[in-house]
Amino acid sequence: MSKEKPSKPNPKRLAVFERYLTVWVLVCMVVGLAFGKLLPGATAALSKLEFGQGSQVNVPIGVLLWLMIHPMMLKVDFGAIGGIAKRPKGLLITLFVNWLVKPFSMALLAWAFMQHVFAAWIGPEMAREYVAGLIILAAAPCTAMVFVWSYLTDGDPAYTLVQVAVNDLIMLVAFAPLVMFLCDVANVIVPAKVLITSVVVFIVVPLVAGWLTRTALLKSHGKEWFEQKFLLRFHPVMIGALLLTLVLIFAFQAENLTQKWIAVLLIAVPIVIQVYFNSGLAYLLMRWFRVPHNVASPGALIGASNFFELAVAVAITVFGPGSGAALATVVGVLVEVPVMLSVCRVCNDSRSWYQRAVGKVT
Secondary structure, eight states: OOOOOOOOOOOOOOOHHHHTHHHHHHHHHHHHHHHHHHOHHHHHHHHTOBSSTTOOOBHHHHHHHHHHHHHHHHTOOGGGGGGGTTSOHHHHHHHHIIIIIHHHHHHHHHHHIIIIITTTTSOHHHHHHHHHHHHHHHTSBOOHHHHHHHHHTTOOHHHHHHHHHHHHHHHHHHHHHHHHHHHHHTTOOOOHHHHHHHHIIIIIHHHHHHHHHHHHHHHHHOHHHIIIIIHHHHHHHHHHHHHHHHHHHHHHTHHHHHHSTHHHHHHHHHHHHHHHHHHHHHHHHHHHTTOOHHHHHHHHHHTTOBOHHHHHHHHHHHHOTTSHHHHHHHHHHHHHHHHHHHHHHHHHHTHHHHHHHHOSOO
């Protein structure tokens, strides 16, 4: 009697929204462009709504960004950091790539492509704004989507959580100075007051609010209720806020996009290069230092993806919703999902090759 072959587990897949995020972004682009071109008066009125004169923080976009960022901060558990002290190599490599390689490599790529390789298609002033937007995009490591990438590569969920939490803590103190330094090197003037204000508004306040909410609800209702019921209620809110934000951004960018649509393709080039470069570097370093695959894969993905919600918020706050910097961060959203899915596949397909060097199956 022949033995039946064990059936292969069903491959893990993204939810419908995340799987087709690139499609939704394209739809938002079309809707936003139509709104901006067909209703220029309403678009101009919305773009002028600010939290105080000269603040450059657009009211409708600011509210929508809060609705996106706050639920993500609810997922961060800083109490899990202590348990990783016994195996810190994966975390240290992730931090090295995120903070000492990624922002600088993106600044170099942005400067090379926007101000030199593509100089014939981009004006000097707009090129500087694109450089600034790309720097802002790369200076903020990804948070929420990392949990999706970790799931798709069978990553260690506890370790992934710690990697995200530590990056968020570092972001509180390093994000603003790093962006100001790199933009200054690229001859882009970023007002320190505006940038620091945006960090406080879009990192510090949501992080503190998320921690307070998480702590109170875990104590009163328990972990199962918090994760299985409370957090799930925010998913449609986040989706709606993200899509409406993109519609508004593309509406504010309508003239620029219709006149210089090729800029989207040009901006995507350094983003794609930096994703593959940084993920590959992190993955190879993890293998060299014999880090388990279920730590290496999400670590490589964290080093490649971006906290685009924060990047969009900062770019809008500093340069305005109709700026080239804001457009550059939005292109990051457009590019991220298909590129990151390809990185997930590489990590999964190379698992046996990776584990031969590590010396054990994880």
